[in-house]
Amino acid sequence: MAIALILVLIAVGSVLFHVLSPWWWTPIASNWGYIDNTIIITFWITGVVFVAVVLFMAYCLFRFRHQEGRRAAYEPENKRLEWWLTIITGVGVAAMLAPGLFVWKQFVTVPEGASVIEIVGQQWQWSYRLPGKDGRLGTSDIRNVSSDNPLGLNPSDPHGQDDVVVEGGELHLPVGKPVKVLLRSLDVVHDFYVPEFRAKMDMVPGAVTYFWFTPTRTGTFEALCAELCGVGHPQMRGSVVVENESDYQAWLEQQPTFVRSSAGLGPKVESPRLTD
Amino acid sequence: MVDGTLGAVGAVPPAEVEDMELYHPKSWVTRYVFCQDAKVISIQYSLTALSIGLVALVLSWLMRLQLGFPSVFSFIDANAYYQFITMHGMIMVIYLLTAILLGGFGNYLIPLMVGARDMVFPYVNMLSYWVYLLAVLVLVASFFVPGGATGAGWTLYPPQAILSGTPGRDWGIILMLASLIIFIVGFTMGGLNYVVTVLQARTRGMTLMRMPLTVWGIFTASVMALLAFPALFVGAVMMLFDRVLGTSFFMPALVEMGQQLQYGGGSPILFQHLFWFFGHPEVYIVALPAFGIVSDLISTHARRNIFGYRMMVWAIVAIGALSFVVWAHHMYVSGMNPYFGFFFATTTLIIAIPTAIKVYNWVLTLWLGDIHLTVPMLFALGFIVTFISGGLTGLFLGNAVVDVPLSDTMFVVAHFHMVMGVAPILVIFGAIYHWYPKVTGRMLNEALGQLHFWITFLGAYAIFFPMHYLGLVGVPRRYHELGEAAFNTPSVGTLNAFITIVALIVGAAQLVFLFNLAWSLVRGKEAGGNPWKATTLEWQTPETPPAHGNWGKELPVVYRWAYDYSVPGAEEDFVPQNQPVVARAGAREGAPA
Ligand code: HEM
Ligand SMILES: [Cu+2]
Ligand SMILES: [Cu+2]
Numbered sequence: 001m002a003i004a005l006i007l008v009l010i011a012v013g014s015v016l017f018h019v020l021s022p023w024w025w026t027p028i029a030s031n032w033g034y035i036d037n038t039i040i041i042t043f044w045i046t047g048v049v050f051v052a053v054v055l056f057m058a059y060c061l062f063r064f065r066h067q068e069g070r071r072a073a074y075e076p077e078n079k080r081l082e083w084w085l086t087i088i089t090g091v092g093v094a095a096m097l098a099p100g101l102f103v104w105k106q107f108v109t110v111p112e113g114a115s116v117i118e119i120v121g122q123q124w125q126w127s128y129r130l131p132g133k134d135g136r137l138g139t140s141d142i143r144n145v146s147s148d149n150p151l152g153l154n155p156s157d158p159h160g161q162d163d164v165v166v167e168g169g170e171l172h173l174p175v176g177k178p179v180k181v182l183l184r185s186l187d188v189v190h191d192f193y194v195p196e197f198r199a200k201m202d203m204v205p206g207a208v209t210y211f212w213f214t215p216t217r218t219g220t221f222e223a224l225c226a227e228l229c230g231v232g233h234p235q236m237r238g239s240v241v242v243e244n245e246s247d248y249q250a251w252l253e254q255q256p257t258f259v260r261s262s263a264g265l266g267p268k269v270e271s272p273r274l275t276d
Numbered sequence: 277m278v279d280g281t282l283g284a285v286g287a288v289p290p291a292e293v294e295d296m297e298l299y300h301p302k303s304w305v306t307r308y309v310f311c312q313d314a315k316v317i318s319i320q321y322s323l324t325a326l327s328i329g330l331v332a333l334v335l336s337w338l339m340r341l342q343l344g345f346p347s348v349f350s351f352i353d354a355n356a357y358y359q360f361i362t363m364h365g366m367i368m369v370i371y372l373l374t375a376i377l378l379g380g381f382g383n384y385l386i387p388l389m390v391g392a393r394d395m396v397f398p399y400v401n402m403l404s405y406w407v408y409l410l411a412v413l414v415l416v417a418s419f420f421v422p423g424g425a426t427g428a429g430w431t432l433y434p435p436q437a438i439l440s441g442t443p444g445r446d447w448g449i450i451l452m453l454a455s456l457i458i459f460i461v462g463f464t465m466g467g468l469n470y471v472v473t474v475l476q477a478r479t480r481g482m483t484l485m486r487m488p489l490t491v492w493g494i495f496t497a498s499v500m501a502l503l504a505f506p507a508l509f510v511g512a513v514m515m516l517f518d519r520v521l522g523t524s525f526f527m528p529a530l531v532e533m534g535q536q537l538q539y540g541g542g543s544p545i546l547f548q549h550l551f552w553f554f555g556h557p558e559v560y561i562v563a564l565p566a567f568g569i570v571s572d573l574i575s576t577h578a579r580r581n582i583f584g585y586r587m588m589v590w591a592i593v594a595i596g597a598l599s600f601v602v603w604a605h606h607m608y609v610s611g612m613n614p615y616f617g618f619f620f621a622t623t624t625l626i627i628a629i630p631t632a633i634k635v636y637n638w639v640l641t642l643w644l645g646d647i648h649l650t651v652p653m654l655f656a657l658g659f660i661v662t663f664i665s666g667g668l669t670g671l672f673l674g675n676a677v678v679d680v681p682l683s684d685t686m687f688v689v690a691h692f693h694m695v696m697g698v699a700p701i702l703v704i705f706g707a708i709y710h711w712y713p714k715v716t717g718r719m720l721n722e723a724l725g726q727l728h729f730w731i732t733f734l735g736a737y738a739i740f741f742p743m744h745y746l747g748l749v750g751v752p753r754r755y756h757e758l759g760e761a762a763f764n765t766p767s768v769g770t771l772n773a774f775i776t777i778v779a780l781i782v783g784a785a786q787l788v789f790l791f792n793l794a795w796s797l798v799r800g801k802e803a804g805g806n807p808w809k810a811t812t813l814e815w816q817t818p819e820t821p822p823a824h825g826n827w828g829k830e831l832p833v834v835y836r837w838a839y840d841y842s843v844p845g846a847e848e849d850f851v852p853q854n855q856p857v858v859a860r861a862g863a864r865e866g867a868p869a
Binding site: 070100124152187 | 642
């Protein structure tokens, strides 16, 4: 019975592949361990169902294969069995949905006191904006975008004057602090995706979207674009440096603010004389 | 007890519609080209769909070559790659699967299975095919226009689809949108036919609850398609206006490569809603006919009534209805209001319940069966395995928060290929092996069929099962090359190369199938009228292949449901639907010649 045997091999082989193969998610670097846990629950439930159904099929194929004189049973339905299966399936589905919705609630609820930063996508690079001393981002409008004002900040908004604008380059974040990421795009839909953070969200021109997370591990992480955005899509890379508070502050100090860069002044490090 | 099984002698209602006056072809051209016979239209649809499907298959090879052996094939640059994935995806979903399942199988099977002489509007039915052919030609033309085909991805998300950073923004996208619009016009003509034929042209005794599940699947899918395609239609028209006339339905104010554009005020997310309001039902437009067909294949070849027929019908209807309220599960990370996630995750997981019931009932039909491992049966079994696999990974992606890390990775690509790529394709193959004898009068070659099945089934599983894990690692989809990346480890490269090699083998195995189709046409074993000893009406036609008008002088009369296999006391292990109940024990008039 080749087919029965092969189905058994498929069931067993899939499980072995899952357990033994080297391909597994990257070590997590954010608070979204909950997401990983929900995936694990889902793997267990779906894995059990997969193996059970495929093995049952294999058994049927072996046991009820055509042989001389065999006749199938005639049984149009079996209400009891059908209801039981429906109920059990319902329970399994609920066991995945409940934790899923619970974690989704956390995902969409930004904790109070999260710091706010902005990531802006454009073909094909990332830019970042962090609030200055006042802790608030100024307003922006796409119509203000020009070569001096690449992110379209509102020049007359006092909150925006001290905003730190990083074009291309790296985003730095302090470890252990929740951060709400506002997302904007200047041209097409992009998606800021750092596999280690698990969280991601599209950035849509004409709208501001968001997600939040807490970096839990220092290090440099690669950011990719996860929404097709034209031929340069795979080249749209960036990196996020998660560091401790003092390193972060030191880095922030050196970044040009909006007033400075729009006045044509470079970052502080590169032109130390001007800051005197 | 299920309607129309035993003891339903008196349950044959009078004919509601009179025999229709058939159109009679007068020349070779009206018989084989501009033909109004649903069976000929079906073959035209199927051959066209398979031909364009081969193009999509070749494109998948090219894409896989690039992914498996990056930068070895210099002609597959980023532009070409994006054009390939877009055309591959769109062709497979719309121009192959939708067209062959509804236009191909629908046309052949609906009239025969419900005991009609033809579709109710044969002329419109003929037009439907020619409009479809036009849509295909417009689509193919887009490969040859300046700038080439569009590379916007099969989802065609604006603003990207109509801006210059995307290949094919000059002509390709225009032709793509035009082709979709034409396709929908053509489909609507066919779809109305399928629905009205099922509702109005069933023969005496063919109550709705006696219809074979194939008809239920195609019928429900047609209703869904008639409701879902309009969303795509308006989306395509609006985008065409944005592109050609400079309107801003989907275009907010934006800056492209440092230039302020004239657009303003539109919403890209609006397009996504329109697209997925079509796009999700589309999954089931492909799946439901496959569900129906596979039910009949399993029942026939396991010589056992389909288990839980009524539950199966209700599951089809429930899935059809529910699938209109789950579309935004494709948009959890689209930037729509995140609170929608609660609603859509719930509806999406609920739809898993009727879907699971279908799987149980297929498997329970095998239980206590008398399983004949014919080639159609093998394909049906392959379908169950890949469908379970793809259905279960749907529970990952449907559960909003789990989707967050997995969306737009290779996990998604693996999932939808299993569930709506491989699974329906296996059913289509199974169905062709099953009905080819009725269409041509000859059997397809069994040994070649076995070979075709094993390579395709095992190969497809080997391609798409490991691919989930690439997604888990973090490999994004729609990447022309991975480049330097933390997740681009040597083992990822090895796996990609492996997948590519298997994909080439699976693709090549389809030549065996094509050869079989052609060879058996002349050399195949004579099939006779009912080689599988099946109960449904299409196997009871007076002639094989069925003549124009399907039935002889008299339309068949139906006395029972479609699944009287191995009825206790019956002398054979099947009782055709048109066999009167009283006659069961004695002589079997009305049985196939
Ligand atoms: C052996 C057969 C097939 C192979 C090897 C294959 C391979 C591929 C590959 C490599 C991609 C691009 C993945 C990426 O980089 O994002 C793709 C995309 C796709 N395929 Fe297939 N495919 C096959 C059959 C099918 C079938 C039967 C369908 C029908 C549903 C299908 C539908 C799609 C769709 C909708 C996309 C997405 C296109 C996009 O991202 O815009 N494929 N396929
Ligand atoms: Cu991007
Ligand atoms: Cu969907």
